[in-house]
Amino acid sequence: MASKVLVLYYSRTGNTRRMAEFVADGAKAAGGNVTLKEVENANAEELLDYEAIILGSPVYYGSMAAEMKNLLDESVEFHGKLDGKVGAAFASSANIGGGNETTILDMLNAMLIHGMVIQGNPAGDHYGPVSIGAPDERVKKQCRELGRRTVQLANRLAAGAGRG
Amino acid sequence: MASKVLVLYYSRTGNTRRMAEFVADGAKAAGGNVTLKEVENANAEELLDYEAIILGSPVYYGSMAAEMKNLLDESVEFHGKLDGKVGAAFASSANIGGGNETTILDMLNAMLIHGMVIQGNPAGDHYGPVSIGAPDERVKKQCRELGRRTVQLANRLAAGAGRG
Amino acid sequence: MASKVLVLYYSRTGNTRRMAEFVADGAKAAGGNVTLKEVENANAEELLDYEAIILGSPVYYGSMAAEMKNLLDESVEFHGKLDGKVGAAFASSANIGGGNETTILDMLNAMLIHGMVIQGNPAGDHYGPVSIGAPDERVKKQCRELGRRTVQLANRLAAGAGRG
């Protein structure tokens, strides 16, 4: 029973899109049933259909793009219904200290407010993958690993549901 | 020579608007030349016209409303030109631990990325005024004080410009 | 098979201690095998013995007390071994906008870096319980709920382990 995973991203330059593809690859390789989607083509109600939601955004002034924020703002209509789902995030930035961590945490905080379950990574990019400019091999590995770990956590929670 | 101050806010319920009015009152009482405006009626270019910019937003999933974020995203066209201006922020929330500090810091971080100058307050709400529900007397005082301190800092920077 | 839960706190005035007791009560009521401990009496190695770790600190300049941070700094010796455990946090502050959210997120971020699993709460204090001054009935309820939800998540993860 594969966990349903949504990888939702916003991208202008294509850097965040490539990260999203790597995350989706990693999630598929781990057995996830993965949907890859641009945020412009999604609505808040769709979030209910997945066991895990992974958000990706470029870094705009230290937080997620307004287009992604807009979807989250609209998700208030379903407040409480994402409780217990798995969440994760990644970001693409121009500079090393350019606001990439604050952007990832911005998305993770929104997920916590929804009651979602998030997990860090003790190796590499701890809060979520960060790309400085175009994704390189290091970023590819971090993204695939995020996909894998997210599926693993969603599977574990699904298997334990009702048995806790 | 009064510092030009913009108080820019987004409000649906009216709580953030009332905070904005209190902030504007405090800034005027301190001698500021104050413009109070809803973000829907503003554009990014206007930010260049002020010595100090104070942003206010309701707390939506732990960060500023998409409407406010949209203006900041568009301000990238003027990146570098806000360097050295004064910034400040305030937020209106439903709960005590509902994301109000993260919302204020979300706006302050954006201002830091623009190179702006921000100041905390050693008394009361340290990062910026927080209202839980409708603004009460405590919040009114915090907001007026934010207006006052912002004008004071802007004046001090203006007086010191070119003499540093 | 009850999940082992550690509630670890630092307290000078007693406010954080009372919060810790409420959290422990909630965790026990949910069937957890709970240990309540002051950070001065704990060492980093003990963290390995629990399925869930809940940290509580007063708000000192927007982040956890140095005494709590010291234990986390020492936990680097066991880096990687807390991966997959459940984490949660709470804080006690003097003011509403006094740094309580940043203090809780400071502890949660440390747990994410350890690879731990955290969950927000869609109702009430989203990131973790916040007390302004001495804990009142509202805070008591938030704390008990944090204990309950943490045990529930730990149980679910334990039941799903190896089955994901």
Place this chain on the structure above:
Amino acid sequence: MASKVLVLYYSRTGNTRRMAEFVADGAKAAGGNVTLKEVENANAEELLDYEAIILGSPVYYGSMAAEMKNLLDESVEFHGKLDGKVGAAFASSANIGGGNETTILDMLNAMLIHGMVIQGNPAGDHYGPVSIGAPDERVKKQCRELGRRTVQLANRLAAGAGRG
């Protein structure tokens, strides 16, 4: 009349120390009267002697080292007396997404709570310089620039004092 600047750091591997030296060099080149000091050799009262305080720490679990936090915790004795001073921060990390921004913001938040004045940088590392491993030329430039901008801001505030 040169502004008095304190560069205060904690360093085990020497990476943060080298950053501190670069920051101090930049501040001196800008005409600052600079003191460079390890946090182990400083006490909270000394903070009162400077117009600008720049803190540097390695990234330990997403926030400043306990040794630095301890000094800030002790600074509560002088709460209110740092109001209006200039603050800045930098951090040294092992990974790109390893918690370096959250560490810098941890220190900046503490300074805001003291009522201090901070400024971001529209170019490069926006919140403060970040080194991934040993400082390279990029980091050296960012650190020198932080020193320069901090002195410039302190001078401007000093020149404008009492004239705002």
